[in-house]
Amino acid sequence: MTNQNVVVSDGKSSMKVAVAMAMSNTSLFSQAVPKPPTWSAGRFVRRKAVKKLESQGGPHKINAWVDSMRASSPAKSPPSSPEHDSWMVTHPSAMDMFDEIARSSKGKKIVMFLDYDGTLSPIVQDPDRAFMSEDMRAAVKAVARYFPTAIVSGRGKDKVHDFVKLKELYYAGSHGMDIEGPSNGNDDKSIVCQPASEFLPIINQVYNKLIQKTKFIEGAKVESNKFCLSVHFRCVDEKRWPELAEQVKQVLNDYPKLKMNYGRKVLEIKPTIKWDKGKALEFLLEALGFANSKDVLPIYIGDDRTDEDAFKVLRKRKQGFGILVSKLPKETSAAYTLQDPSEVKRFLQRLVEWKQVSQCGYYRS
Ligand SMILES: O=P(O)(O)OC[C@H]1O[C@H](O[C@H]2O[C@H](CO)[C@@H](O)[C@H](O)[C@H]2O)[C@H](O)[C@@H](O)[C@@H]1O
Numbered sequence: 129m130t131n132q133n134v135v136v137s138d139g140k141s142s143m144k145v146a147v148a149m150a151m152s153n154t155s156l157f158s159q160a161v162p163k164p165p166t167w168s169a170g171r172f173v174r175r176k177a178v179k180k181l182e183s184q185g186g187p188h189k190i191n192a193w194v195d196s197m198r199a200s201s202p203a204k205s206p207p208s209s210p211e212h213d214s215w216m217v218t219h220p221s222a223m224d225m226f227d228e229i230a231r232s233s234k235g236k237k238i239v240m241f242l243d244y245d246g247t248l249s250p251i252v253q254d255p256d257r258a259f260m261s262e263d264m265r266a267a268v269k270a271v272a273r274y275f276p277t278a279i280v281s282g283r284g285k286d287k288v289h290d291f292v293k294l295k296e297l298y299y300a301g302s303h304g305m306d307i308e309g310p311s312n313g314n315d316d317k318s319i320v321c322q323p324a325s326e327f328l329p330i331i332n333q334v335y336n337k338l339i340q341k342t343k344f345i346e347g348a349k350v351e352s353n354k355f356c357l358s359v360h361f362r363c364v365d366e367k368r369w370p371e372l373a374e375q376v377k378q379v380l381n382d383y384p385k386l387k388m389n390y391g392r393k394v395l396e397i398k399p400t401i402k403w404d405k406g407k408a409l410e411f412l413l414e415a416l417g418f419a420n421s422k423d424v425l426p427i428y429i430g431d432d433r434t435d436e437d438a439f440k441v442l443r444k445r446k447q448g449f450g451i452l453v454s455k456l457p458k459e460t461s462a463a464y465t466l467q468d469p470s471e472v473k474r475f476l477q478r479l480v481e482w483k484q485v486s487q488c489g490y491y492r493s
Pocket residue numbers: 243244245246250251252253254255256258280281282283351353357358360362391392393394396432434
């Protein structure tokens with residue numbers, strides 16, 4: 129077991145929270161970065177991958193990977209179907225349920241948690257161009273004026289901060305493994321939590337290896353999210369998904385301390401620590417003084433499988449609401465749904481209008 133220090137401070141005082149994590153002390157740092165292959169080496173790597181698949185009973189496993197890659201990126205289907213209609217009965221629109229949400233917040237402090245990609249910004253082909261609109265930024269800014277607000281993202285914290293550009297928020301990057309509170313203006317961050325810092329060297333090694341291994345697969349993109357990595361296949365021809373899966377699998381075989389999940393046309397590689405967006409939500413509630421409080425109503429809005437960990441925490445706490453952003457029926461622990469980022473924006477705007485009216489009797493534009 130390894131003890132990891134998480135520093136929590138409120139700007140005046142600071143305390144150290146020891147987070148015991150189930151990590152063994154075996155060496156994680158013994159991998160050498162391979163030499164960059166040449167073009168012909170790339171063809172060799174590809175042939176070798178296919179050969180390995182053919183000779184070692186690999187296709188079975190790789191087919192399972194590719195099936196999961198497909199399943200995690202379902203094709204668009206028309207929103208109106210019997211399946212969709214019955215799903216909307218069990219997971220109604222958060223807009224339709226707005227009055228219920230407002231009523232539930234009576235005497236409680238709303239704390240807002242927002243995922244980034246697919247929630248505040250639309251899904252686009254190039255992850256570096258997933259910008260949020262100015263209207264959305266204004267809506268988030270307005271929400272943060274009334275309620276503590278956190279962005280909880282798979283992205284690196286600094287990158288998501290660069291996209292959102294609001295200094296008054298809490299940011300939980302790397303799927304919650306890198307948390308920072310709003311700056312008090314003196315370059316002194318009020319909350320810091322980095323439970324996976326020990327993994328940084330191997331994450332960097334694996335990043336370099338994946339860059340080399342995937343550089344001959346057109347459209348593949350490896351993104352460093354500091355404490356985790358993303359291998360994007362949105363722009364890779366589906367015929368080459370097995371090859372990409374094989375390359376990633378080969379690299380990960382040497383790193384049992386890392387795990388992989390399927391996101392939206394992305395393979396997400398993370399340390400095997402017991403930390404996720406749900407833990408980040410709990411950490412932030414605790415840091416805000418709501419650990420065992422009944423006077424808090426957390427609202428978490430997200431579109432991804434990783435957001436399910438946070439929805440589950442809310443269900444378990446019997447507190448607040450998880451809101452899934454999806455047009456398609458999905459298995460989810462969220463209570464309510466919103467269709468897409470533009471509906472998320474309208475929900476946030478409505479929350480601000482409701483708060484203004486309930487506070488001063490009129491809406492301030
Ligand atoms: O937790 P999130 O903020 O939702 O981050 C999850 C991943 O989001 C990004 O990838 C996704 O959005 C891209 C831009 O729209 C899109 O091109 C990609 O296909 C999606 O998977 C981000 O780039 C990843 O690193 C995050 O893991």
